[in-house]
Amino acid sequence: MKQKSSANPENKGIPRRDFVKLLGGGIFIFFRPWDVINILPEPLPQARTLTKDYNAFLHIAADGTVTCYTGKIEMGQGIITSLPVMMADELNVPLEKVKIVMGDTDLCPWDAGTWGSQSTQSFGMSMRAAAAEARGVLLEMASAQLDVPVTQLEAKDGVITDIKNPDKNITYARLSKGQKLEKYLDVKPSIENHTKFTYVGKSYKHVDGHAKVTGQAKYTGDLKLPGMVFARVLRPPSLSVKLISADVSGAEKIDGAKVVRDGDFIAVLSENRDKADEAIVKITAEYTADELKINHDTIFEQQLKSDITPRVVRGAGDQASGRQESTMKFESEYHDGFLAHAPIETHTALAAIEGGKLTVWASTQTPYPLQDRLVRELGMTLETVRVIVPFVGGGFGGKSAIEQAVEAAKLAKITAKPVMVVWTREEEFIYDNFHTAGVVKLSSGIDSNGKIKFWDYHVYYSGSRGSDIIYDVPNYMTTSYSLTKNAKPVHPFATGPWRAPNANTNTFARECQIDIMASAAGIDPLEFRLKNLKDEKMISCLKAVAEKFGYVAGKSPSGRGIGVACGTDTGTWIAHMAEVKVDKNTGKVKVVRIACAQDMGLCVNPEGALIQMEGCLNMGLGYTFTEEVKFEGGKIQSLGFDTYDIPKFSWIPKLDCVILDRKDKAPRGGGEPAIVAVGAVIANAIYDATGARLFRTPMTPERVLEAIRKV
Amino acid sequence: MEETIRFSLNGKKQEVRIDPSQTLLWVLRNHFGLTGTKYGCGTGFCGACTVIINKEAVRSCMLPVSDVAGKKVVTIEGLARKGKLHPVQKAFLEHDALQCGFCTPGMIMTVAALLMKSPSPSVEEINAGLEDNLCRCGAHNRIVDAVQMAAGKMKGGK
Numbered sequence: 001m002k003q004k005s006s007a008n009p010e011n012k013g014i015p016r017r018d019f020v021k022l023l024g025g026g027i028f029i030f031f032r033p034w035d036v037i038n039i040l041p042e043p044l045p046q047a048r049t050l051t052k053d054y055n056a057f058l059h060i061a062a063d064g065t066v067t068c069y070t071g072k073i074e075m076g077q078g079i080i081t082s083l084p085v086m087m088a089d090e091l092n093v094p095l096e097k098v099k100i101v102m103g104d105t106d107l108c109p110w111d112a113g114t115w116g117s118q119s120t121q122s123f124g125m126s127m128r129a130a131a132a133e134a135r136g137v138l139l140e141m142a143s144a145q146l147d148v149p150v151t152q153l154e155a156k157d158g159v160i161t162d163i164k165n166p167d168k169n170i171t172y173a174r175l176s177k178g179q180k181l182e183k184y185l186d187v188k189p190s191i192e193n194h195t196k197f198t199y200v201g202k203s204y205k206h207v208d209g210h211a212k213v214t215g216q217a218k219y220t221g222d223l224k225l226p227g228m229v230f231a232r233v234l235r236p237p238s239l240s241v242k243l244i245s246a247d248v249s250g251a252e253k254i255d256g257a258k259v260v261r262d263g264d265f266i267a268v269l270s271e272n273r274d275k276a277d278e279a280i281v282k283i284t285a286e287y288t289a290d291e292l293k294i295n296h297d298t299i300f301e302q303q304l305k306s307d308i309t310p311r312v313v314r315g316a317g318d319q320a321s322g323r324q325e326s327t328m329k330f331e332s333e334y335h336d337g338f339l340a341h342a343p344i345e346t347h348t349a350l351a352a353i354e355g356g357k358l359t360v361w362a363s364t365q366t367p368y369p370l371q372d373r374l375v376r377e378l379g380m381t382l383e384t385v386r387v388i389v390p391f392v393g394g395g396f397g398g399k400s401a402i403e404q405a406v407e408a409a410k411l412a413k414i415t416a417k418p419v420m421v422v423w424t425r426e427e428e429f430i431y432d433n434f435h436t437a438g439v440v441k442l443s444s445g446i447d448s449n450g451k452i453k454f455w456d457y458h459v460y461y462s463g464s465r466g467s468d469i470i471y472d473v474p475n476y477m478t479t480s481y482s483l484t485k486n487a488k489p490v491h492p493f494a495t496g497p498w499r500a501p502n503a504n505t506n507t508f509a510r511e512c513q514i515d516i517m518a519s520a521a522g523i524d525p526l527e528f529r530l531k532n533l534k535d536e537k538m539i540s541c542l543k544a545v546a547e548k549f550g551y552v553a554g555k556s557p558s559g560r561g562i563g564v565a566c567g568t569d570t571g572t573w574i575a576h577m578a579e580v581k582v583d584k585n586t587g588k589v590k591v592v593r594i595a596c597a598q599d600m601g602l603c604v605n606p607e608g609a610l611i612q613m614e615g616c617l618n619m620g621l622g623y624t625f626t627e628e629v630k631f632e633g634g635k636i637q638s639l640g641f642d643t644y645d646i647p648k649f650s651w652i653p654k655l656d657c658v659i660l661d662r663k664d665k666a667p668r669g670g671g672e673p674a675i676v677a678v679g680a681v682i683a684n685a686i687y688d689a690t691g692a693r694l695f696r697t698p699m700t701p702e703r704v705l706e707a708i709r710k711v
Numbered sequence: 712m713e714e715t716i717r718f719s720l721n722g723k724k725q726e727v728r729i730d731p732s733q734t735l736l737w738v739l740r741n742h743f744g745l746t747g748t749k750y751g752c753g754t755g756f757c758g759a760c761t762v763i764i765n766k767e768a769v770r771s772c773m774l775p776v777s778d779v780a781g782k783k784v785v786t787i788e789g790l791a792r793k794g795k796l797h798p799v800q801k802a803f804l805e806h807d808a809l810q811c812g813f814c815t816p817g818m819i820m821t822v823a824a825l826l827m828k829s830p831s832p833s834v835e836e837i838n839a840g841l842e843d844n845l846c847r848c849g850a851h852n853r854i855v856d857a858v859q860m861a862a863g864k865m866k867g868g869k
Contacts, residue, residue, distance in 0.1 A: 076811025076848045205807045212812030213800040213819060215747015215787035222746035255712065255730075273741060274733040344751045344759055344847050345813045393749070393813030394847045425752040607807060611850070615810055618849030641756035641845060649838040652851040 048110050048368065050123070054130035054137075055180050056109040058087065062178030064158050064171060066091060066098045068127060071111025071368055072119045073103035074208065075343075075392035075399070076615075077671045078608040079119045081207045085199045085604055086124050090131035090192055093158040093172065095199050103367045103389030113366035113400055115497055117570040117669025120604055124667065128191045134181060136189040141175045194602065194663040201663060203607035208391065219391045220348040220363045225418040228350070229258075230273040231411050232280035234266040235427065239492040240634025241287040250282030259283075260414050267411055269419065277424075292633035294491060299437045300335050303461055307487035313464040315477040322454025322475030326445025328520055334442070334509040335696040336462065338629035339435035339498050339622075340638065342646055345393020346428040349405035352418035359386045362405040365395045370402040374409050396619075397497035401433045426639045434629055435498030437491075438462030440509035450521040452532050459506060466503025466676055467510070468568055472534040492634040499616070500672035503569045504623060504679055508697060511565035511680030515556065515687060524553040525564045525684065537599050538566055540660060541575035544597035548658050549577040556688045561592075563685030565677040570669030573599040576617075576681040578653070582689045584708055587701030589686060591621065593654040596674050601665035613657040613674040620678025621647045628698050718779045721745075721789025731777035736760045738776045739786060747787035747816045751845070758844030761817040762786050768824035787816035790823060799823050802861035803854070810848030818844050822858050831862050 059067045068087045074080040084098040091098075101107050103114075111123065135155055142160035143150045146168050153160050160175075162168035194201070211217035236243060246266055248259045257270045257279035266283065270276040294302055323329065349362040358380060364370050367387040374385045392399060408421040423431070438461040445453050455469055455476040464480045483489065498504075518528030526546055533539050542564075545551075554560065561582060566575040579592040594617050603609050626645040630637040638644035657674075679697050687693050692707035714731045717724065720743065729738060736753075739745045739762070751759030753772045760772040763785040790797040799822045802808070809815045818841065825832060825840040832840065837858045846854065 076809075078810070205804065206809065208812065209804045209807065209809065212809050212815050213796070213803045214791060215745070215816045217812055218746070219749075219813065221750065222740075224741075224744070271741075272730075272733060273737045274730075342847055343811070343813070344757060344845060345749070345811070346751075392811065394811040396847070422750060425754065425757075611807060611810065611853070614852055615849035618851055619847065640754055641752055642754070646845055646847060647849065647851070648843075648845070649841045649851055649855070652838075652855075655852055 048372070050111065050126055051109050054133040057127050057130035058091070058134055059180070060134075060172050060176040060178070062173055062176075064093075064097055064173035066093050068098060068100050069108040070100065070102050070123060070127065071105070071108040072114045072123055073365060073367065073389040073392055075114065075365065075395040077119070077612060078206060078605065081204050082120060082605045082608055083124060083127065084207075085204060086120075086128055087131055089197050089200045090128045091135055092155040097158060103387075105367050105371045105385075105387045110368050113369060114395070115365055115397060115400060117572070117671040117673070120667045121571060121601075121669055124604070125191070129188065132189045132191045133185050136185050137181050137183045138172055138175055140183060142170050145170055145175070200602070200604050201606070204605050205607065217391050219345055219393050220350055220361050221345070221420070221422050223350050223361055223390065225350065225352055228418040228420055229269040229271055229415070230276045230420050230422070231267045231269050231408065232276040233407055233421070234280065234283055234285060235430065236287050238287070238290040238634035239430065239636070240292040241290050244286040244288060246283055246285040248283050250284065251279040254279035254282060260411060262410065262414060265410070267407070269411065269415060269417075273422070290633040290635060292492065295632045296337055296628060296630045299337070299491065300439050302490050303437065303439060306490050307484045308460065308481040309484045310479050310481050313467065313478040313480050314469075317454075317475030319454055319456055319475055319477060323445060325447055325453040327448045328517070329443065329445040330513065330516055330520070331443045332441075332509075332513055332516065332695060334440040334505075334512065336438050336505040336508065337697070338437045338493065338495075338631075339627050340429055340432050340629050340644055341396045341398025341498060342428070342641075342644065343394030343396060343398060346423040346425060347399065347401070347404035347431075348420075348422045349408040350418060350420045351405070351408035351412035353412050353416065357384050357386065358409060358412070359388065360405050360409055361388045361390055362402065362408075363392045363399055364389055364402050364405060365392070365397070365399040366402060370405050373402060373406060377406055378409060378413060396499045397501060398432055400496060401431075401494065403431060425641070429629070429639050429644065430636045431494070433494040433496030435501070436461050436495040438502065438505050440505065442509055442513050444513055444517060446517050446521055450518075450523050450528060450531055452517065457509075459509075462502040462505040464506070465501055466506035466567060466569060470510070470535060470538060470566070470568065471514070471529070471532040473532075493631075499619065500569050500676045503567065503672070503676040504620070507565070507567040507676040508679040508683065511567065511677060512683050512693070512695070515564075515684045516693065519556045519687070522555055525556050526551060527553060529564065529566065537573040538568075538575065541573050541597045541599055542566060544658055544660060545575040545577050545595050548597060548656050549595035551577055556684070557691040558688055561685050561689030563681045563683070563688055565680035565684055567673070567677040567680075569673040569676050571601070572668045572670065572673040574673045574677060576677045578681040578685045580682060580685040580689055582686055582704065584690065587703070587705035587708065589625065589682070589699070589704060591651070591653040591682060593656065594678075594681065595656040595658075597658045597660060598674060599660040599662060600668045600670050600673070601662050602667040603659050603662070603670075604667060606659055609659055609670045610657050612670050613659075614655050616672065616674035617655055617657075617678060618647050618652060620675040621651055621682075623697055624679045624682045624699060625651070626698050626700065714777065716776055716780050718781060719783040721785055727776070729776060732775050735762070735771040735774045735776050735779055735784070739771060745786050745788050749813055749816060751814070751817070756843065756845070757814070757817075758821060759814050759817040761820040761844070763820055763824050766824065766827050768821045785820075787820060790819065797823060798864045799826065799857070799861040802857040802864065805860060806853045806857040808850050808853035808857040810850050814844060814846045818846065818854060822861065826858075826862055826865060830866055832858070834859075
């Protein structure tokens with residue numbers, strides 16, 4: 001293996017990492033937040049794309065410790081455990097020697113955000129390519145030092161050895177001397193294939209487990225700086241009103257509380273959080289009237305009536321001939337309400353300015369977009385704004401929104417003090433960027449053999465993620481409708497990504513429709529799917545889940561309460577089976593068990609992936625049964641866990657998850673796929689139990705009862 | 712306004728001069744630096760702020776600090792003894808019964824109190840005991856497994 005070297009082809013400034021040896025590595029830096037500030041790095045590269053400079057991804061210390069750097073953040077999905085596993089295999093170093101620094105804009109390569117199940121399949125592959133190049137460079141350096149051709153060298157456990165003379169060897173640490181590697185390879189080496197893996201594919205427990213069970217893990221709200229104050233921001237009672245006037249004199253009377261005002265932005269600050277809480281409610285404010293006439297029931301009608309633009313997502317064949325060939329046609333309309341992310345850690349941020357540099361610690365999924373936003377809002381430069389993300393207490397898409405950090409930074413600038421903003425649970429509900437409400441109108445048809453002949457799919461507001469046909473349909477069309485650019489929004493809320501954004505909505509519609517057709521054709525729902533599928537991955541997943549579940553075929557409704565559904569998300573295939581018990585008097589549904597089979601390509605950490613699947617299935621029970629943000633006009637009515645019910649222990653079914661072995665394939669997403677078909681598999685199981693079909697999530701006891709009455 | 716409040720915190724006598732209406736949660740976090748006890752909702756519905764007071768699991772976000780005068784308060788930081796993890800902590804690690812970890816301290820404190828009262832709880836008792844502790848990541852099944860393991864270990868004299 002002869003590789004040519006050269007200077008850094010990108011020729012971009014890379015943050016200096018000399019200080020790494022002072023810090024060691026790992027996310028301990030959050031315990032002593034100021035240490036790093038005092039050692040200013042060189043200017044950041046201006047281009048906001050992921051660098052190809054391998055040095056930005058890793059550093060080899062003089063003691064052989066390897067630190068991997070990622071702009072991704074840890075919010076429970078487990079990449080703090082799995083990324084070092086990939087690094088260890090690719091660089092050929094012992095896993096225990098690998099540490100990780102995450103989500104620090106001064107230290108880590110730029111990243112768009114931690115979402116879309118991209119950390120392993122996208123960032124992970126870039127990181128592996130970087131490690132492969134570093135390995136190549138180290139081999140060349142060793143070749144020169146040992147005077148042995150590269151082809152005669154082997155890299156293992158951080159040591160490069162002459163195959164013919166094992167006494168001749170040199171460690172990575174001695175080669176790098178703790179410095180940045182200077183060489184670059186013109187021809188990039190390929191990443192290792194699965195037969196070379198030592199660590200990837202084995203199961204690892206969360207490396208942050210000990211810190212989390214002992215209360216030592218630091219989240220943003222756990223940080224404290226000298227002179228720090230807590231802030232509470234004055235909020236309007238509705239999202240569609242404006243402030244007219246405010247009398248803050250009552251708040252100012254509270255001991256130790258200080259009121260800060262910048263236009264309509266009013267906040268109370270105190271060294272004691274309780275005092276800030278006490279003071280904020282003493283402000284009396286007058287607002288414009290809430291004239292918005294809309295609520296959680298009328299939203300769908302208003303969405304359909306508003307100014308929308310269609311976009312054909314995909315289509316083939318001819319709808320008219322498909323309809324002609326169909327002996328049975330089906331028309332359905334599916335509704336899905338607003339959902340809150342409701343992480344247990346509310347949006348939190350700590351901001352401090354020292355020596356002209358703003359540092360913001362934030363519970364966010366998007367440190368770099370936050371850095372950009374702070375540069376814009378506060379008129380600063382990228383070099384003078386640093387964002388650091390400690391452990392995040394759950395995100396699910398909701399922590400791509402960063403308002404709390406902007407609030408903290410503005411207040412730090414105004415007061416010249418470190419400011420901590422911890423949103424209350426109410427604030428978390430009101431200022432969340434909800435999963436959007438949406439509608440799917442779907443027509444389809446089958447011939448006398450139970451083959452699907454046409455599929456005419458119209459999705460409003462929910463986008464096309466998860467709307468893939470999957471099934472072998474000759475005539476299909478998918479049209480996605482969204483609010484026309486610059487048209488007046490239907491509702492005053494922010495909407496945004498919610499775990500597998502909208503794939504839940506689209507999978508619910510598709511998989512319920514498939515079940516409706518199977519039942520009408522008098523064919524077992526698994527058999528109907530297999531009959532209409534050519535997709536080998538989906539066929540494998542369905543067969544695997546049927547085996548895991550111990551499925552016995554039967555036409556639906558069989559009275560057994562067994563459902564089937566499948567879907568795809570972020571390149572991963574999943575299939576579910578569920579068993580439910582329905583109380584026909586109360587409409588209450590108890591999920592007895594769910595089985596799930598997943599094809600995610602190469603699985604880096606099977607235990608970690610299983611935990612994510614289980615999490616998806618349990619969390620999915622929320623949108624399935626209870627979760628729906630209620631509102632009237634611009635006033636949110638779901639303000640806490642008393643009014644917005646998320647899954648609890650008594651709901652939890654037995655879970656049987658299986659990951660298909662695909663070591664030779666590229667790794668795909670694992671954080672979201674298994675949630676997409678939960679609503680559908682339960683709806684189909686309810687139908688199988690009762691013959692009642694539900695077209696709207698959440699499937700509350702009232703809605704289940706109403707559907708049963710229609711049977 | 713300030714009062715002197717004396718109580719036992721993680722086995723040590725403490726004396727604090729403070730506004731007695733402040734909540735135990737923020738006094739623990741802000742005054743004592745014990746940040747393992749989390750703010751999750753501030754209204755007692757999520758359980759992230761659970762601590763043990765005189766062997767009972769209590770929501771610290773609703774409790775004025777004056778209420779703990781003369782009592783024994785244990786937080787997640789005080790559960791391990793001499794660097795040795797409590798069986799419940801060990802069982803959570805063994806079953807990897809956490810994801811984001813934000814609800815974890817509250818879960819563990821609730822379970823530790825539950826096992827003091829009911830050393831071998833059934834799954835139904837475990838569910839009932841943890842019903843008002845919320846986990847958004849969906850680690851429930853593993854948490855129940857961990858509780859059963861911890862119960863078994865504790866009965867066997869650790």
